[in-house]
Structures are given as structure tokens and as C-alpha cells.
Amino acid sequence: MMNQFIRLKAFFFFAAILLLCVSAYAKEDIKRERPGKLFSPSKIPLLEDPGRDTWQKPAEILNALEIGKGQTIADIGAASGYLTVKLSEGAGETGIIYAVDIQPEMLNYIRTRLDDKGLKNVIPVLSTMDDPKLPPGSLDIAILLSTYHEISQPVDFVRKLKQALKPHGKLAILEFSDESPIGPPLKFRLPEDVVINELLQAGFALSQRHTFLLPYQYFLVFTPSH
Numbered sequence: 001m002m003n004q005f006i007r008l009k010a011f012f013f014f015a016a017i018l019l020l021c022v023s024a025y026a027k028e029d030i031k032r033e034r035p036g037k038l039f040s041p042s043k044i045p046l047l048e049d050p051g052r053d054t055w056q057k058p059a060e061i062l063n064a065l066e067i068g069k070g071q072t073i074a075d076i077g078a079a080s081g082y083l084t085v086k087l088s089e090g091a092g093e094t095g096i097i098y099a100v101d102i103q104p105e106m107l108n109y110i111r112t113r114l115d116d117k118g119l120k121n122v123i124p125v126l127s128t129m130d131d132p133k134l135p136p137g138s139l140d141i142a143i144l145l146s147t148y149h150e151i152s153q154p155v156d157f158v159r160k161l162k163q164a165l166k167p168h169g170k171l172a173i174l175e176f177s178d179e180s181p182i183g184p185p186l187k188f189r190l191p192e193d194v195v196i197n198e199l200l201q202a203g204f205a206l207s208q209r210h211t212f213l214l215p216y217q218y219f220l221v222f223t224p225s226h
């Protein structure tokens, strides 16, 4: 009986090791493509899915970033404004939210939404692929939610974004993990360590890593290092 138990334990141990090796090998094998395809405005309903809050957990994101009244925040790659609206409520009437996107259709959608909701603290910004077009030294926080993988020259882009941050400003990057059952095609996802290395190159330091907050995305927070 005891022998059988030991054999069973050994079997599960080796099976677990095998599984780890196979999944590590499979990751190595993913052919990455950068930049990812621009998210089409025709897919806005996906971003506005009523079930999104359950896994996106916007309240927890705002809480983790200590979003507060009167802050100036940029939602980079704002798209439909899903997060913009939540940031607008969090920063209140005395705050400013820049809703930044390079696709005019996205900004039109946001403008309609702002009018419908009567939100006065959001400024839509039509930016370009390599320049967020934000005022220097203005931001307490910049957030790139599922946007970083679409940027063609990310290191140059975040260097420019750094100029728009206040000296103690934060830059948050959230991206779908390889393990997530939803999100962009695997080839367009970015391993966390790639993002961290690029941000280090651009003169940022990693200040927080919210590992267990969100089920499908990693959540990194950086501050300017020099």
C-alpha cells in the first residue's frame, strides 16, 4: 500500500515537471510579431462588453494606482473610452483626463460618450504613433491598457511620454498574458520581461508589479529613474 502511494506521488511529480517543460518550450516557440495590429473601431462592442468589469476590475486598477480627486491622468490608447469614463469619475471635477488615441473614429466615439454623460473633465487628444502630444510635466499618471503591444517604436514613445510626466509621475502598463484565454492573438502578446527591459532602456524603474490583481493581464507600474 505504502509502495503504491510512493509510486503515485512520483508519477504526479514527474507529470508536473513534464507539463512545466512542455509549456516553457511552447512559449519559446511562439513567433512574436510587433507591432500588433491596430484595434479596429468596428470591434468597439468587444471593449464595451457588459461582462468586462468582472475580469478587468477597473475599480481595483484605480485603487492600485491611487487615483484621486484633482489628478491629471492620460488614458493612452483610450479607444472607446471604457477606462476614460472611470478615470473621469475617479479624478472628479477638479481633475483632468486626457483621452489619447491615434484613430479619429475612436475619438469621435469618446466625444459622443462625453456629451451623453455630461463629462467635462476629459480632453480628447488625437495623437500620432510616435508622439502622445501631451503637455510637458503635466501628468500624475499615464495608463496604457492593452495598448503598448500596438506601438511601433515603444522605447522612443515612452521616452516622449516621460517628458509629459511630473517628476514623480507613474506610468502603468497592462497587457494580456500568454496564458489568458482572451485577448489579442498570441503572436501579438508581449512577455512581461520584454516590456520591463524596454522601460528600463527608456529611463524608467519598475516600482510595482500587481501579480494577482487581474486574472488575464499583467499590471506593471513604472516611475522615471533619471
Ligand SMILES: C[S@@+](CC[C@H](N)C(=O)[O-])C[C@H]1O[C@@H](n2cnc3c(N)ncnc32)[C@H](O)[C@@H]1O
Binding pocket: 038, 039, 047, 076, 077, 078, 079, 080, 081, 082, 083, 100, 101, 102, 103, 106, 127, 128, 129, 130, 131, 132, 144, 145, 146, 147, 150, 151, 152, 157
Ligand atoms: C486594444 S485597444 C485598447 C483600448 C482601451 N485601452 C481599452 O482597454 O478599452 C488599443 C488602442 O490603442 C490605440 N493606439 C495604438 N497605438 C497608439 C499610440 N502610439 N498612441 C496612442 N494610441 C494608440 C489604438 O488606436 C487602439 O484604439
